[in-house]
Amino acid sequence: MTSSPVLRAASVSRVFHTQAGDVHACTDISLEVGAGELLVVRGPSGSGKTTLLNLLGGLDRPDSGEVWLGDTNLGSMPERALGEMRQKRLGFVFQSFGLIPVLSAAENVEVPLRIQQTDAATRDARVAEVLDVVGLGEHGAQRPYELSGGQQQRVGLARALVSRPDILLADEPTGQLDSATAAAVMDLIADLVHAQGVAAIVATHDPLLMARADRVLELHDGRLVTAG
Numbered sequence: 001m002t003s004s005p006v007l008r009a010a011s012v013s014r015v016f017h018t019q020a021g022d023v024h025a026c027t028d029i030s031l032e033v034g035a036g037e038l039l040v041v042r043g044p045s046g047s048g049k050t051t052l053l054n055l056l057g058g059l060d061r062p063d064s065g066e067v068w069l070g071d072t073n074l075g076s077m078p079e080r081a082l083g084e085m086r087q088k089r090l091g092f093v094f095q096s097f098g099l100i101p102v103l104s105a106a107e108n109v110e111v112p113l114r115i116q117q118t119d120a121a122t123r124d125a126r127v128a129e130v131l132d133v134v135g136l137g138e139h140g141a142q143r144p145y146e147l148s149g150g151q152q153q154r155v156g157l158a159r160a161l162v163s164r165p166d167i168l169l170a171d172e173p174t175g176q177l178d179s180a181t182a183a184a185v186m187d188l189i190a191d192l193v194h195a196q197g198v199a200a201i202v203a204t205h206d207p208l209l210m211a212r213a214d215r216v217l218e219l220h221d222g223r224l225v226t227a228g
C-alpha cells in the first residue's frame, strides 16, 4: 500500500470476564486497510469478528493495543468526541439491516445527516444521490417492510455511505440474505468501495463472499491465523 492506512489496529486485545471465566474474544490483532480497499475478515461463529469490528469502529475499547483512524488514536479520545468521529467518518452496516420501520427508505438514509444537522437542501441531494448509487432511486418512498431483504440491505448501505465516511464497517451484512442476493449485495459493496475510494472491512463466515475481497484475513478463536 503506498498511501498511509485509513484504519490501523496495533496489537489489539479484548477479554470479557464472565462467570464461566475469561473469554479472549480478540488477542493481539494487528491489521490495516487503505482507501479503496475491501478487506474481508472471515471466521466461524464465535471467532471474534463482531468484537473486532466494535473495537475498530470505536463502539468498544480494547484492553490493550491501539486503534488509529488516520492519525487519530481512538483510545485517546473522550466518549463524546469518539461519538462525533463515528458519526462523521465511519459507516456501519448490520446483519439485521437496522432500519427504522416507521420511516421510508429515504428517511432512514437521511437519519445520519439529521443527527449531524446537515441543512435540508444538502440532505435531499445526498439522499437522492446515494439511493441512486445503490439502485433504489425509485424506491425512496417505500417503508422497509415494502422492500425485499436485498433492497433493505441496500438501504442500510446507503445510510452507511450518506455521510461520505472514510471507512465502512459491515458485520455479516449478507447473513440474512439468500445466496444469490448475498452475492449481489457483496458485489455492490465491492463496486462502491472501489468507485468511491472508501476503505471497507466486512466480517462474514460465508466462504462464497471471499471472491470480491481485495484481501482476506482469517480469525480463529480471536487470533488472526492468515495475514495477507
Ligand SMILES: Nc1ncnc2c1ncn2[C@@H]1O[C@H](COP(=O)(O)OP(=O)(O)O)[C@@H](O)[C@H]1O
Residues within 6 Å of the ligand: 016, 017, 018, 023, 024, 025, 043, 044, 045, 046, 047, 048, 049, 050, 051, 052
Ligand atoms: N459482551 C460479551 N460478554 C461476554 N462474552 C462475549 C461478549 N461479546 C462476545 N463475547 C464472546 O466473545 C467471543 C467472540 O464473539 P463474537 O465477537 O461475537 O464472535 P463472532 O462475531 O465471530 O461470532 C465469543 O466466545 C462470545 O461468546
Ligand SMILES: [Mg+2]
Residues within 6 Å of the ligand: 049, 050, 051, 171, 172
Ligand atoms: Mg458476529
